[in-house]
Amino acid sequence: MGKPGETPGSSSWREDLMDKLASAFALLGLSRFAAEVYLKLLENGPMSLSGLSESLGVKISQAHLYLRELIAHGLVEVSYGKPNLYKAVSPNVLESLVEEKIASLRTSVIKRLDQLYQETLRRGRQAEKERLIYILRNWASFTSRVAEVVDAASTDLVVCGDMLFVEKMLSAIEEKERSGVNTYVLVYEVPGIPVDVSRLAGLSRVKRYVSGDLLVIADSSIAAIAQRRYGPYRSPAYGLIVEEPVIIDYIQQDFFSRWFKGVTIREDPVRTPAKFTIFRLALYEIRRLIKSGCKPEVHIYGTWVKSGLECEVKGIAVDVVFDSTPGIAQLVIDTPEGRLTVGAQDAIIEDIAAHEVHVRCV
Template sequence: MDERGLTDLLSQFGLSEKEIDTYLAILDRGEAKASDIAADADVSKRYVYSISEELEERGFVEVNDHSVPTMIKARPPSEVIDRLSGTIETIEPELEQRYTSTDEEIEQFEVIKSRPTVLKRIETLLESAEEEVTMTLPASLLSQIQPTLRETVDRGVLVLLLLSGPEAENYPIEQLDGVASAVRVWHARAPLMLTVDRSLGLIAPNDMLTQSNSESNAISLAQRQLVPVLTGSFLGNYWPVAEELYVDRARELPLTTSDFRNAVLQVALRKQQGDDIVATVRGRPVATENGEDTIEGEVVGVRQGLVKPATNSFPVENAFTVDTGNQRFTVGGEGAFVEDYEAHEVILERSEDAE
């Protein structure tokens, strides 16, 4: 490290330029008279006496004023470092107490002008997903984000992926294992639409991602009031017209999830296998404004369009029916209004495991 670098580091401990010059002059001599230090540091002898007292209080030097002339001695660097380290450790608890952690937040609305930034944002959003992802993506870009998609699925996140464009029609099915909960393909060049956990979204014209000379912009948004509209558009307009290409295997039971569409998908897959499923649903009776209730029973019906064959009566319907033994209740997800219950958490078990 050169002298400039050392000076910069010492300044971080609150030493002024003159104080640093004086201290370095003392270090160079080890021990010296004030007049010699003043000459080396190009400061007055009075200043040396004054600053030496402050440096002594900080633990940098020792001042022997019992001798004539007064001698100023540099303390061993190891002792100085120990003193500085102790000071830092002393203030750490107070700093921690005052520190307020703030996560970096995505702006409610953000215009993104470059393709690399859009691709990076896709990765960031997928990495943040905890429950649910819906995405339309040009098939030509899938290879770039496959690792992140697989990590997202491995965390138990529901991932509904629609690959668009001419490249999607003959996409190798063997390359889709583990990249999504379900994959559909559509020959049209659909825009990129990505939603995460019903609260984060990203929209980009297809040409922005597939053409190098595109002047289009993308929009990122973080609004729980608007993102579900995108999810509804995905499930209502794009997903039904696309061809089902891949469906992941059912997840192991018992399964606890707060994402209702994930619960519906698992019920549908299990029912297709002929399994008898018991659900414990914690949620709000739709007829009440507040309050929570828990129901438990066998799942005797499911209405969904997430996987083929579709059993719902309208595109965004995802629900199942629970027979408690005394009564049957229909269960829907967040915002349910035609069902009996709005589910907040669902536990799924095999019928024999629940006995």
């Protein structure tokens, strides 16, 4: 397919097609000129060697060399006679050969590279390297990384974006929900990309807001974020992959603020037992459970604020405090040792700074 506005058969249309065809031929280990020979035969039908060389403006020996290469790769058929006639195979045959090559590369190269990549990640986690922010300046690569972030979610997943962005990962989000991951989707409308509520019917928790970023966060440990500034027909120039916990916490606070103010499309109660790494969403759901008559038992994994020592505390949630003026978001729990307050990982005034909250109704 050519670029928008180009007429099939025009010189610019053919040039664009030739560029893409050359990329496909490169996967097969063939040169751009081999792609030119194939395209010439496809355009003209069966041709003799002399007719082909004349049409291409090259010597007969050169045309014959590339024909032999294309025949060996199964891209040209030969009808023997006087003279021999050469014919390009159909694009469907070319497609199957390219797909076969990609599948082979996936097995022989990509899987091995992934093994190496996973081993690098494992060593990095063991060494507790400094968390970073990475920039991706290719939109296709960024959207592939977004898919990886969605796939990485095992506890909770938040997604924010326009309909075009959300739809790309819709089936993956729905699959995460079925596997027990708590998912929260915030969708907004931009000119040229209307919100289609019917397409979101498979989601348990989805709201609509007036604006936002293109955002995915998995388990409070990794985020992918970009901004669509120029409407649907121009992809963002870059995207960020964020592993730094402090930055992720700020991004999550912004998401929660929008979620709290958003217009509900669908908001099913969270199924218990449930666990959360996003503290404010845990508070939000615990408050809903309390209002529904549930008696939420919570299991807090975190650190004591005063000592900095790790802790695990069980108790019954009796109150949830949201006060935006001083910026307080805390959980009040009754334990056998007394009443305690729980805050997020950056807690200062609370007793416990939580990094994970488990909830069940008793």
